[in-house]
Amino acid sequence: MIGVEVCHERTARHNSSVAELVAILTGRRIDSVDRHGKFLVIGLDDSHTMVGHLGMSGRFTVTETGAPRESHTHFVARLDDGNEIRFIDPRTFGFVAVYDEDEMGRSGVTRLGRDAYVDPPTSDELAAYLEGRTAPIKALLLDQGSISGLGNIYADESLFGSGLHPLTPGGVIDGEALTALLESIYNVLESAIDNGGTTLDDLAYLLPDGRAGRNRSQLAVYGREGEPCIKCGTPIERVIVRGRSTHYCPECQSR
Numbered sequence: 001m002i003g004v005e006v007c008h009e010r011t012a013r014h015n016s017s018v019a020e021l022v023a024i025l026t027g028r029r030i031d032s033v034d035r036h037g038k039f040l041v042i043g044l045d046d047s048h049t050m051v052g053h054l055g056m057s058g059r060f061t062v063t064e065t066g067a068p069r070e071s072h073t074h075f076v077a078r079l080d081d082g083n084e085i086r087f088i089d090p091r092t093f094g095f096v097a098v099y100d101e102d103e104m105g106r107s108g109v110t111r112l113g114r115d116a117y118v119d120p121p122t123s124d125e126l127a128a129y130l131e132g133r134t135a136p137i138k139a140l141l142l143d144q145g146s147i148s149g150l151g152n153i154y155a156d157e158s159l160f161g162s163g164l165h166p167l168t169p170g171g172v173i174d175g176e177a178l179t180a181l182l183e184s185i186y187n188v189l190e191s192a193i194d195n196g197g198t199t200l201d202d203l204a205y206l207l208p209d210g211r212a213g214r215n216r217s218q219l220a221v222y223g224r225e226g227e228p229c230i231k232c233g234t235p236i237e238r239v240i241v242r243g244r245s246t247h248y249c250p251e252c253q254s255r
């Protein structure tokens, strides 16, 4: 990265200042690009790690240097190959941060559960994590501790696909049901990725090139309160679980 610009203070809020983020990143070579759950994890040549999170509406692009900037471009890292990494984030819930090894250890990124799509836990591992837990499975899927990467939409869809009621206490789910849940999570994520993700009416989530994802039409329960279940016709219900809107079929997902 031969030049770094941060155009919105909030984007740098996980570092002590915009100046710190810029100073540490400038001159660094990118050695690796990974993703873990909802975090983009970029390894740098001096053992720092750059971490990005899209928040509700962020997207990273790699764009030719000098090409017109979209509005809400809050971070730009110029590369030596004629391109720039840009972070466009209208709502500024996302961020870009840089951590040394100690800070990385404390950041929470290292405490995430296994990645839901590329490295999911086995049903035994998931059972061990959930053992004794009385919290609803919906909340446990969202807390990123057992499995990381599921947000509200895909948690609801995964529970529907496995026939689990969202309020089921995590600790009472048996091995067979956990296997079904893991399979459902994989299928839901694979379909969502194939369809470019789920863009709702708010257009918060967009692909890097600005197009909308096409997965919304695949949703079985999320956002379908009162509409008939695709399997049994029963109206989909909505409840609030730990503050998050939760959709399920009371027939297919009985407690």
Ligand SMILES: [Zn+2]
Residues within 6 Å of the ligand: 229, 230, 231, 232, 233, 234, 249, 250, 251, 252, 253
């Ligand atoms: Zn149903």
